[in-house]
Amino acid sequence: MNSKTVLWLADKRPKTTLLESFNQESLSLIYTKSDQLHNVSRTPDIIFIDFVNSATQVDSWLGAVRAKFPATPTIVIVESGQSALASHALAGGAIDYLLYPYSQSQLLTSIREAHFMQQHIGDMVAVSPVSQQVLRLANRAAQTNGTTICIQGESGTGKEKLAQFIHQSSPRRDQPFVAVNCAAIPENMLEAMLFGHTKGAFTGAVNAVAGKFELANGGTLLLDEITELPLSLQSKLLRVLQEREVERIGSHQKIQLNLRIIVCCNKDLRELVAQGLFREDLFYRLDVLPLRWPALRERMEDVLPLAQHFIKKYGQDKYLLSSAARETLLAYEWPGNVRELENVMQRALVMARGMELQAEDLGLPLAVPVAANEDCGVRLRHTKKQAEFDYIYDLLQRFNGHRSRTAEALGMSTRALRYKLAAMREVGIDIDAIAS
Secondary structure (H helix, E strand, O other): OOOEEEEEEEOOOOOHHHHHHHHHOOEEEEEEOHHHHHHOOOOOOEEEEEEEOOHHHHHHHHHHHHHHOOOOOEEEEEEOOOHHHHHHHHHOOOOEEEEEOOOHHHHHHHHHHHHHHHHOOOOOOOOOHHHHHHHHHHHHHHOOOOOOEEEEOOOOOOHHHHHHHHHHHOOOOOOOEEEEEOOOOOHHHHHHHHHEEOOOOOOOOOOOEEOHHHHOOOOEEEEEOHHHOOHHHHHHHHHHHHHOEEEOEOOOOEEEOOOEEEEEEOOOHHHHHHOOOOOHHHHHHHOOEEEEOOOHHHOHHHHHHHHHHHHHHOOOOOOEEOHHHHHHHHHOOOOOHHHHHHHHHHHHHHHOOOOEEOHHHHOOOOOOOOOOOHHHOOOOOOOHHHHHHHHHHHHHHHOOOOHHHHHHHHOOOHHHHHHHHHHHHHOOOOHHHOOO
């Protein structure tokens, strides 16, 4: 933590003992009162708000801090027993809190954890308080010793990125991170891929092959789209979770496992259990540490930082977003979530006619055209959901009804597109009239 700067925001100067502990840790301290925050010119590495005694004060001080230093982690100090106020601060964007009176050890630990989290955030963009709260929970979950984590969220939200963040934040960060998409592998191949096989175990098995469980041993195994795992394999996964050992197909030799398993899904597991499509006992094994990664429309504060991130990612950080482009990005609902936003920004960089990206370069609906087929007699009114339907309909027409190409342009899976099309049919849009 050498040469780190701490901004101490308070109405009273910090105690001498606090200054001494900071000096011992080679931390540089900046002190300012709440009404003097605008005079701070140096960007701190961490901010402490000491201390707040009302929700109004939390909102005021956190709002000022986020406006001045939006990317700097902030810790709020509250009176012991004010747990509701602490929760309010976390919901408002604080990454952690301390209860007063606190020890020097607790203070320094909170600084180390905040610094550690910032180091391993990678290319995660989390400006929204909702996103920051999820990352804070994910960071704490990462410190557990191999506990199974279940990440739920819509398609395209970045669940695999969150899983990678957990791995990089954990003591297993130097060990393998292995990802398997259960929906992308044929059912007859999935078992051999997960568990491995011996030579001659089945036709075509000319060599012994280690499975993904073995390859991830010591590290982290991500099972994406876990709801697509066949029931026959769900029982075998349950046994692996219970016994922490695996057998290759064609072998009776048990291989001991020491790894963390993270599963991702874009469906409600409880609902699938109720429908008999997912084993209840496996659900309880997986749902030890559940995390919900919100849809992009639920964390709109992340849209513009993500857009800037993608501009920089594709080597075009010299481009700027016009005010009209920013308004368009914030007005859209993002049915394809972050994946769709990434595709939109790539398209905008290709279509740009100058160094400033315009709203029309994004290819998003600027107004709400009437795109419904005349035979269905439907006229959509100007709402975000209806604009989304119009946009999907327009893309379907552009690709002559080709579902896969339409889903790719939207930045969503074909499965997610099918759900959208079903919703469009319910309001009377004749999707089937488009050639496919």
